[in-house]
Amino acid sequence: MLKTQRNYLDCPKLVSNAFKQSLTQPGIRGNEWLKVPTRKRQEFVIGGWAESDRARSFRSLLFGAYNNKKELEWIGRSGGGYKEKEMPVILNQLKALETGSSPFINKVLDTKGAVIHWVKPKLVANFEFATWTKSGRIRKPATFLGFRKDKKASQVVREVPVDVITSSHQTKKKVLPAKRKPAMPGSNWGKIEQVKTIHETEFAIDDCTIILSDVDRHVWKDVTKAALIEYYHQVAPYILPHIQQRPQSLHIKMNGATAPGLYIKDMEGRQPACADIFSDRRRHPKQGKRKVIDYLVCNNEATLLWMINLGCIDVNPWNARVGNEEHPDYIVVDLDPSENELSAKGLQRLRETVLATKEYLDTKRLTAFIKTSGKTGIHFLLPCSGFTCAESRSFAEHICNEVHQLVSESSTTAVSVSQRAGKIYLDPAQNDYADTIAAAYSVRPFTIPTVSTPLTPRDLKNVDPRLFTIYTIGKRLARKKDLFADLGDSQIIQRNNKILLAW
Numbered sequence: 001m002l003k004t005q006r007n008y009l010d011c012p013k014l015v016s017n018a019f020k021q022s023l024t025q026p027g028i029r030g031n032e033w034l035k036v037p038t039r040k041r042q043e044f045v046i047g048g049w050a051e052s053d054r055a056r057s058f059r060s061l062l063f064g065a066y067n068n069k070k071e072l073e074w075i076g077r078s079g080g081g082y083k084e085k086e087m088p089v090i091l092n093q094l095k096a097l098e099t100g101s102s103p104f105i106n107k108v109l110d111t112k113g114a115v116i117h118w119v120k121p122k123l124v125a126n127f128e129f130a131t132w133t134k135s136g137r138i139r140k141p142a143t144f145l146g147f148r149k150d151k152k153a154s155q156v157v158r159e160v161p162v163d164v165i166t167s168s169h170q171t172k173k174k175v176l177p178a179k180r181k182p183a184m185p186g187s188n189w190g191k192i193e194q195v196k197t198i199h200e201t202e203f204a205i206d207d208c209t210i211i212l213s214d215v216d217r218h219v220w221k222d223v224t225k226a227a228l229i230e231y232y233h234q235v236a237p238y239i240l241p242h243i244q245q246r247p248q249s250l251h252i253k254m255n256g257a258t259a260p261g262l263y264i265k266d267m268e269g270r271q272p273a274c275a276d277i278f279s280d281r282r283r284h285p286k287q288g289k290r291k292v293i294d295y296l297v298c299n300n301e302a303t304l305l306w307m308i309n310l311g312c313i314d315v316n317p318w319n320a321r322v323g324n325e326e327h328p329d330y331i332v333v334d335l336d337p338s339e340n341e342l343s344a345k346g347l348q349r350l351r352e353t354v355l356a357t358k359e360y361l362d363t364k365r366l367t368a369f370i371k372t373s374g375k376t377g378i379h380f381l382l383p384c385s386g387f388t389c390a391e392s393r394s395f396a397e398h399i400c401n402e403v404h405q406l407v408s409e410s411s412t413t414a415v416s417v418s419q420r421a422g423k424i425y426l427d428p429a430q431n432d433y434a435d436t437i438a439a440a441y442s443v444r445p446f447t448i449p450t451v452s453t454p455l456t457p458r459d460l461k462n463v464d465p466r467l468f469t470i471y472t473i474g475k476r477l478a479r480k481k482d483l484f485a486d487l488g489d490s491q492i493i494q495r496n497n498k499i500l501l502a503w
Contacts, residue, residue, distance in 0.1 A: 040131070041145065041237050044075060045153045046123040047103045049094050050114035057087035058094070059114055060141065063127065064104055065158040073158060074104035076138030078127050081145060094119050109137075124148040124156055126237045146481050150241050150488075181269055185288045188252070188262045189270060192311070195254055206302035208274030212309050219313060220257050223449050223470070231443065231470050232308050236301040238482050239315065239441040243304075246317035247278045247295035247325075249436050254311045257445040261311075267294045274302040278322045283433065297322060313445040314374065314452075316436040320389075325433070329488065331392045331500075332437055333357065333380040333399050334373070334427035335411075338420040341447070342376050346422060347464060349410035353424040354378050354460050356407040360399070366499055367492045369484050372465035374444030374452030379437055383493045384500065389433045395500055396428030440484045443470060454483035 044063035052059040060079035064072050082090065097119040102108065108116065129142035136158070183189035197213040215226035232239070250264040271277060276297040282289060298304050298315070307315065319328035335353055339346045354370075357380055361368050368380045384392065404411050404426055412423040430437055438444060438452040453468035453476070468476075486492065 041126060041128050041234075043124050043126050043148050043151060043156055043237075045072060045121045045156045046094070046119060046125060047072060047074065047121050048108070048116055048118045049091070050077070050111060050116055053114070056084075057091040061094075061125070061144065062104075062108055062116070063125070063142075064121075065156050066154065067158050070154075071105045072103050072121050074106050074108045075136070075158070076127075076129065076142050077110070078142040078144045080141060081128070081143035093123065097122055121153045124151045124153050145237065146485070148241075149485070150244075184266070184268055184290065187266070187268060188264055189268055191262060192252060192254065192264075205305070206274050206300045208272055208300075208302040210272050210274075210302055210306045210309065212305075215309075218256065219253075220449055225309070227470075228313065228443065228449075229305055229308050232304055233301070235441045235473070235477070236304060238477060239439055240298075240301065240304065241482075242439050242441075242484060242487070243315060243317040244299045245297065245321040245323070246319075247280070247297055247322065247434070248307070248318075249316050249434075250296065250307060250310070250312055251314055251316060251445070252311035253313050253445050257313055257449070258447060261445065265293050265295060266290065267296050269294075271296055272303060272306045274300055275306070276303075276322075278325075280325070280434075313443055315439045315442040317439055318434060318436055319392075319431065326388055327386060328384070328389060328392050328431060330369075330381040330383050331387070331396050331399075332428075332430040332435075333368075333382070333396050333403075334425075334430050334437070335378040335380070336373075336425040336427050337376045338417065338422050338425060340376065342464075342466070343422075346376075346424075349422075349424050350376075350378065351461065351463060352407050352410040353403065353426070354463060356411075357399075357403045358457070358460060360403050360406060364499060366496055369454065369487050370460070371440055371452055371454045371484070372450070372463070372468050374438045374442055374450050374465070374468075375446045376465050378455075378463070378465065379452075381487065382496055382500075383487055383489070384496050385493045386497065387500070389431055389435075393428055393431040395503070396431050398503065400426035400428045440482075441473065456480070456483065 044065055046061050046063050048062040050059040050062065060077040062074060062077050064074040067073050094117070099118050099120050102118050103121045125147045126145040127142040128145055129138045130140055132138065183193065199214055201212045201215070202209055203212065212229065215224065215229065217225045219225055219228050251261055252264060253259060253261040267277060276299050278295045278297050279292050280295060282291050282293050285291065296303070296307070298307065304315070318325070319330060319332060320326070321329065335350065335357065337346050337350055342350065358370070361380070366382055368382045371379050373379050387395070400413055404413050410424055411426050412420045413426050414420050440452055440454050442452045444450050444452060448466065449470045450466060451468050451470055451473045453473060455463060
């Protein structure tokens with residue numbers, strides 16, 4: 001059980017002042033605080049299914065993980081979280097992998113007399129569950145969240161996770177950081193390390209021990225740092241696939257969402273032990289600066305939460321991945337309102353420009369994944385492969401110019417803010433080498449805790465980016481899952497490439 005004042009993925013309203021200022025008193029039950037069960041998320045390998053005695057396609061899925069001997073151990077079952085229309089599709093996937101014997105080395109318990117079918121351990125899925133038993137199994141059935149197409153079954157190992165906010169000193173071996181060197185001259189690390197911390201808490205996750213500091217500090221008036229960390233913990237299964245293997249530029253906001261911030265690119269040895277590093281030559285040499293930049297690469301939840309604790313509110317990965325840095329995975333067209341706070345007229349211009357962009361891309365048979373920027377703008381991402389950064393920017397410029405011709409009264413391609421006259425700026429400039437945009441499901445340092453949120457075509461007509469916040473994203477994810485799950489689909493990339501190359 002985790003003692004908490006709110007769950008930011010479920011609660012649609014701000015906490016009252018009285019509730020915010022209440023105190024927890026050990027041993028005393030009151031009305032100010034509630035004990036609520038925490039939920040954990042983890043991926044497991046599916047090893048079988050139980051037949052249903054009703055009209056459903058199946059009763060439950062049986063899953064497990066590999067131990068240190070590379071043996072698949074049964075861990076639990078999941079009977080909920082499936083959409084009825086998706087269950088026949090899942091069953092067909094299972095039947096294609098059906099085998100005559102159990103892939104698990106241990107006995108499957110609690111079958112309740114159901115007929116069990118075994119499958120080859122090929123499918124990986126995310127599940128949510130309440131807690132672990134002492135024997136290392138799932139207590140009560142888990143809830144199915146969706147398949148993981150980006151992870152091989154052999155990579156799923158037995159791991160008993162820990163709660164994010166609570167300390168767990170005994171669960172895993174502490175990994176000590178390397179001895180810290182002084183910050184480089186002019187480095188922003190010096191400013192970060194001058195900030196004094198009052199409270200620090202150790203916890204272990206992903207075989208790494210990291211520090212949470214001053215989690216009661218307010219990022220927004222009604223949102224603490226602890227709540228922001230909890231948000232990222234809950235969306236980690238959704239955001240991690242979109243940021244893994246991508247170098248990061250860190251935007252640090254130590255004094256709140258609306259206060260001035262600073263940027264960090266070079267880790268200078270400050271990264272946690274669980275993080276990866278991409279070393280790249282400095283493209284614009286500066287006197288006193290190293291010739292190499294060690295970019296952070298966030299491949300796991302521990303690194304993600306370390307970033308948030310450091311002071312990041314948003315998460316900004318490159319458009320390209322490590323090993324293919326010169327070739328972005330998507331072309332970005334950024335629709336950027338001239339007003340930081342959208343007026344009614346500005347919102348109408350944004351909607352007109354969004355619909356015109358979608359209409360133009362549909363006419364050209366180009367597939368784009370659309371999301372809010374997390375502030376007031378909209379991002380169109382066109383999956384591609386093999387194009388250089390320069391080529392990607394050239395395509396983006398062409399699209400921006402074409403869309404501007406369709407809605408010249410609402411949009412502009414003028415680079416200078418003074419020349420935009422309140423219109424929506426069609427920005428192709430987010431396609432250069434090492435450029436970043438906010439990741440899907442990233443919170444943004446805005447006046448309210450908005451989230452960069454993937455959109456459906458139905459969302460576009462009346463879209464208002466300010467409506468997608470940490471208060472609303474949970475229910476949306478529960479209904480729609482990850483709308484960006486197919487961003488790397490090879491068929492979409494091949495079709496887009498064919499069309500783009502024809503220009």
